[in-house]
Amino acid sequence: MVSLMPTIIAVSELSKIYESRFQALKGINLDIRRGEIFALLGPNGAGKTTLISIICGIVKASTGSVRVAGHDSVADYRAARAMIGLVPQELTTDAFESVWGAVSFSRGLFGKPANPQHIEKVLRDLSLWDKRDSKIMTLSGGMKRRLLIAKALSHEPEILFLDEPTAGVDVNLRRDMWQLVRGLQASGVTIILTTHYIDEAEEMADRIGVISKGEIILVDDKAELMRKLGRKQMILQLQTALEHIPPALAAYQLELSGDGNELIYTFDAQDERNGIVALLKDLNDAAIAFKDLHTTQSSLEDIFVSLVKDEK
Amino acid sequence: MNWHAMHAIYFFEMARTRRTLLQSVISPVISTSLYFVVFGAAIGSRIDEIEGISYGAFIVPGLIMLSLLTQSVANASFGIYFPKFTGTIYELLSAPVSYLEVAAAYVGAAASKSIILGLIILATAGLFVPLHVAHPFWMLLFLVLTAVTFSLFGFIIGIWADNFEKLQLVPLLIITPLTFLGGSFYSINMLPPVWQTITLFNPVVYLVSGFRWSFYDVADVSVGISLFMTLSFLGVFLVIVAWIFKTGYRLKT
Ligand SMILES: Nc1ncnc2c1ncn2[C@@H]1O[C@H](COP(=O)(O)OP(=O)(O)O)[C@@H](O)[C@H]1O
Ligand SMILES: [Mg+2]
Numbered sequence: 253m254v255s256l257m258p259t260i261i262a263v264s265e266l267s268k269i270y271e272s273r274f275q276a277l278k279g280i281n282l283d284i285r286r287g288e289i290f291a292l293l294g295p296n297g298a299g300k301t302t303l304i305s306i307i308c309g310i311v312k313a314s315t316g317s318v319r320v321a322g323h324d325s326v327a328d329y330r331a332a333r334a335m336i337g338l339v340p341q342e343l344t345t346d347a348f349e350s351v352w353g354a355v356s357f358s359r360g361l362f363g364k365p366a367n368p369q370h371i372e373k374v375l376r377d378l379s380l381w382d383k384r385d386s387k388i389m390t391l392s393g394g395m396k397r398r399l400l401i402a403k404a405l406s407h408e409p410e411i412l413f414l415d416e417p418t419a420g421v422d423v424n425l426r427r428d429m430w431q432l433v434r435g436l437q438a439s440g441v442t443i444i445l446t447t448h449y450i451d452e453a454e455e456m457a458d459r460i461g462v463i464s465k466g467e468i469i470l471v472d473d474k475a476e477l478m479r480k481l482g483r484k485q486m487i488l489q490l491q492t493a494l495e496h497i498p499p500a501l502a503a504y505q506l507e508l509s510g511d512g513n514e515l516i517y518t519f520d521a522q523d524e525r526n527g528i529v530a531l532l533k534d535l536n537d538a539a540i541a542f543k544d545l546h547t548t549q550s551s552l553e554d555i556f557v558s559l560v561k562d563e564k
Numbered sequence: 565m566n567w568h569a570m571h572a573i574y575f576f577e578m579a580r581t582r583r584t585l586l587q588s589v590i591s592p593v594i595s596t597s598l599y600f601v602v603f604g605a606a607i608g609s610r611i612d613e614i615e616g617i618s619y620g621a622f623i624v625p626g627l628i629m630l631s632l633l634t635q636s637v638a639n640a641s642f643g644i645y646f647p648k649f650t651g652t653i654y655e656l657l658s659a660p661v662s663y664l665e666v667a668a669a670y671v672g673a674a675a676s677k678s679i680i681l682g683l684i685i686l687a688t689a690g691l692f693v694p695l696h697v698a699h700p701f702w703m704l705l706f707l708v709l710t711a712v713t714f715s716l717f718g719f720i721i722g723i724w725a726d727n728f729e730k731l732q733l734v735p736l737l738i739i740t741p742l743t744f745l746g747g748s749f750y751s752i753n754m755l756p757p758v759w760q761t762i763t764l765f766n767p768v769v770y771l772v773s774g775f776r777w778s779f780y781d782v783a784d785v786s787v788g789i790s791l792f793m794t795l796s797f798l799g800v801f802l803v804i805v806a807w808i809f810k811t812g813y814r815l816k817t
Binding site (some may be wrong): 260269273286308309310311312329330331332333334336339340342347348349353356357358359360361362363364403497504 | 566568569571572573575579580585593651652654655656657658659660661686812816817
């Protein structure tokens, strides 16, 4: 599937030192695969926008290089950029243009001949068709965001960058956005989105790269990441409450819920010998009966917190 | 060449003019008419002729130059400054266009506007004074060259400026004074000898003189020198623009 797809963007040894001498990126290496949704996850100031801006040609790299489908992003910028659509983090739009005019302008700017049918399709897909003759300044924030997406899609890019597409967007609009992104992926577009919402990465991405302080800490398939790093917890609902954990079970480092009704066992999901069988046997020997049991897997949030903590 | 991009930018800029028709066309027409009332009627009644030309007619090339210079600089500087200000420049920087194409489109649009404006002012002037264009080809050549040259200058200012004040500064403190002192409303032969020499350091003198020559066959400096100076300014600004693009000055961090 996606993991077998060829690389479409290759970032190598990319560093950025701003004029203020601040180093925003430190030797980034990253491959994006054709057709995937890649989430770049990191806290504010991690360098997500800087990385995207360099790939798209807005910011100059200090060292390192980017290749887009084999085209060097500096030496062969025309071929590289023609493949990319960018939706910036900020809602930067003109004010007096019409929606139609703005989207048509973008298509021309990216070197494509006029194609009203395509523009119409994009506007319809983004529910902006009714607004096509409206001036941009009359649009709501959500519509402006969609307009920026329409502009980015106007030239039929193979790669779409979405820089924090749902920052400050309400829950319903977020769901709409996710749906839209999935639709785009289905139509063959490779999508790179940045976010500092972990649930967004978890919800959307095929692969996730975690970036912190200008460094990519890890990149992995989402499922793999969850499996590798995700701790699982097994929660046993006891038939009779316990006052304390019997010493015989000390080795398992169990936790007891406040009311004494639940025993919680935390184990490493990737460990084959996770100790569950032994625990259940020992519980039986200790005559602790339970009426129900279920397991939970840690969310990306937990993973992320533990990763960034390890960094420090 | 990315012709679609140049086309898109050019017409985007021209559309901006259409939306601001009042500001970009009607206001220069009104101010030109006011100049005619003030200079032509009030002062002109005291100076009847300069070098055999009625004062009202004499000032027409200078008036057109004044608008051409200020509007070229204003249009081109605003055109490129505004996207920097609003942030929409991200699109320009991420597009598969060369800087050359970007500059050509912006400068072309700004120059087109001021050429149209110059012709409108010329027509307006025709309502007040009898006009006569001795060398139409040269008149158009000077009109186009000056519009392009000073649109380039405006483009440079727009890239350099990082706030609105700087954007206004150059037109206000340099272009307008130099134009007024550059023989737009008088012949520099009317000045005392010392000032005549000093005035020759004012670049606008050459622009006005050449342009006036194309109308009335009279000039403060020879037309060859005027042409040479105009082309020199063009060359200087082209070099600066090339440097800006080479270094990404004020465009890319
Ligand atoms: N033009 C700039 N000059 C200096 N520092 C900058 C500039 N742009 C961003 N930075 C700094 O670089 C770091 C990374 O910024 P950014 O890439 O925007 O992070 P993110 O998008 O992950 O929030 C931040 O500390 C930010 O302050
Ligand atoms: Mg950002």
